[in-house]
Amino acid sequence: MVTALQETKTIPALPPGFELSVTSGLQRYAVQHDDLTLTSAFQPIFSVSHMRAVGYEGLLRAHDALDRVVPALDVFGEAARHGELHLVDRLAQALHLENFKMLGAEREWLFLNVHPEALTDPYHAAALFANLKRLELSPRRVVLEVLEQRAGDIEKLAEGVRHFREEGFLIALDDFGAGHSNIERIWQLNPDIVKLDRIMLSHAAHRTDMATILPGLVALLHEAGKLVLIEGIETEHEAQLALACDADFVQGFFFGRPNPGLADGTQAAACIGELTERYRAQAEARERATASRLQPYVRAFERAAERLAAGEPLEEVCWNFLALDHAARCFLLDSNGRQAGRNVVLRADRAAKDTGFLPLADAQGANWLRRPYFRDAINAPERVHITRPYLSINEATPCVTLSIATRVGSQMCVLCGDIDWIEEASG
Incomplete structure (x- = not known):
């Protein structure tokens, strides 16, 4: 719940007329947009091998004047209808950067969702760099997630991606396997990390043929020089599928829900350790069954x-x-x-x-x-x-x-x- 605001703070890199304020109790920044209060939540992204969070995805949280939750999709949808999509995109990124700095994360990445057109907008890039410089955050701490959207000029988008990569940012391709995010876009944008869409994991959890295909897809992405993140993991069965696929990173409610603070490192290590042990036992049992069958x-x-x-x-x-x-x-x-x-x-x-x-x-x-x-x-x-x-x-x-x-x-x-x-x- 977003409570009363205090300690108003004007930031030059924000669009004119907007101010960040600290929410009492939760110690995070929020911003008013029309009748909405916008703030951040962070969902941890874990390395299975390291058994700890290596990054956090910034997610927009919104409440109306009666403190009712407004889904982020509705916020961006309404912004698009009023021609304010880029404005809200910049607000969200500024919020996430401020709140990420407040988290106190020392080495983890911040995953920032960006609309493809924002990567080709010089004003947007200048605002992002201004925020990073003011917060003393290196671009190497930021992973720009290119959202699954049709890009009008793919060559211009690829040039924008190259520019941000040259500045030190990592690039992630979001929602791979859904809509316009396909294998061709990997060759066009050359991301460092590919996030597999949850729908692929859901199919693999319920269909044997898809469960067989998923490891091959991850192997193909690895051969192409891409790290692979499987998102939307909600059950242990899905988590086991991610381990069997040799995914590099995992994200989802099973491992950690979005929240204002850092993930509990001890709890995360215990969860991944127990999951890995069960995976080992199951893999050995399958190997014994296969040997007996053969x-x-x-x-x-x-x-x-x-x-x-x-x-x-x-x-x-x-x-x-x-x-x-x-x-x-x-x-x-x-x-x-x-x-x-x-x-x-x-x-x-x-x-x-x-x-x-x-x-x-x-x-x-x-x-x-x-x-x-x-x-x-x-x-x-x-x-x-x-x-x-x-x-x-x-x-x-x-x-x-x-x-x-x-x-x-x-x-x-x-x-x-x-x-x-x-x-x-x-x-």
Whole structure:
């Protein structure tokens, strides 16, 4: 609740006619705009690895004349309808900078939301720099979050982003995966941090296919040189998904709600520590379950490799392996990764299923040199290698491949066996 105001303070960098005042009791600044009292709240952003808050996102809080809460979206929506969006944007940033300075944070970042057009407005930039200079805050302490908005001139926006980065600011792309914030905007704006929109996390929490895609997306962003923040985490299940994705930073009610002050460091470390321990235990349990599930396939595959090395034909040695549920096919590669002969398929239903991908059915002479199952086997022969689940080109379905390099006569060959990989429901 915002209480009575005192200690009025005029700030040159604010738009004319506005003053910041200290709210009694809470010791934070507020500003009057029409009949609204505007002030700040800060939601902590945590590094999972460091187990502590590394930044705070400044969030606008508004109350009307009767001290009723007015959602920030309504404040900005009303400002946009009256042509005052940039004015309110500047007010919010000035408020957040003043209140962040009052927090006493010594090394954490302040995440500031900025409308894309504000990054191309010289007057807005001058006001931001004036506030930072007066508060003795380095630009390196500020992360500018580019909001998910359609930008009229993307080249001009990219130039504005480059200018702010050259001054020392970090750039975050907000709401990635929603609206106009997509992979193309990453190449255009080259942010330092990408914030994944909550809707992607929500889908991953309820859909197995999305839960599989999310880690790959985070890995792609990492390969592009971007740190990844997953926001909107509200439940432990969502928090576990964020850990499984190898996200760098997390934000959401599960870890910490917006409030006027700093996060409780001891409580945060305990929360993340307990979460990480449960994640470790669950990961080890999954690994044990997977090993147990694969054991019959590995035994049959090892026996097939022994018989192949003894001179028996490929079509004969694979029967025991292919007779197992979900075993898909066997095939043989030479030392250069080229397939010798066709895929060996035991069951008639498998052959019928393959007809939907008839152009791919004949793999004789195909080169699988790029595949991890070939490279791993060649680099460490005479033992079975097991891939992570991946999309099989044969039927566009998830599969796991076993492989082993062994001598067949005078030639080194790689025997491979595919298993359809259907994720088992956790009980």
